[in-house]
Amino acid sequence: MAKKQAFGEQAQQMKATHRKMAKVIIAKKNERGKFAYKEAMVDQEEAKDFIQKNKS
Numbered sequence: 001m002a003k004k005q006a007f008g009e010q011a012q013q014m015k016a017t018h019r020k021m022a023k024v025i026i027a028k029k030n031e032r033g034k035f036a037y038k039e040a041m042v043d044q045e046e047a048k049d050f051i052q053k054n055k056s
Contacts (some may be wrong), residue, residue, distance in 0.1 A: 020044040026054050 022044045027035050042050045 022047040024050055026051070 018048050020043070021041050024040050024042055024047055026040075028038065028040045038054070040050065
């Protein structure tokens with residue numbers, strides 16, 4: 001069976017609800033010299049800002 005398609009405002013609303021997410025992994029070196037990794041899921045548009053804020 002064919003999938004129903006939405007047009008106009010309805011299509012824009014459906015597209016807006018499907019956010020594109022990015023998985024960001026940040027490595028930090030601890031006192032013992034080992035690396036610890038932090039994972040976070042953020043909006044794709046906010047990924048660069050998140051990385052800049054969490055850089056060491």
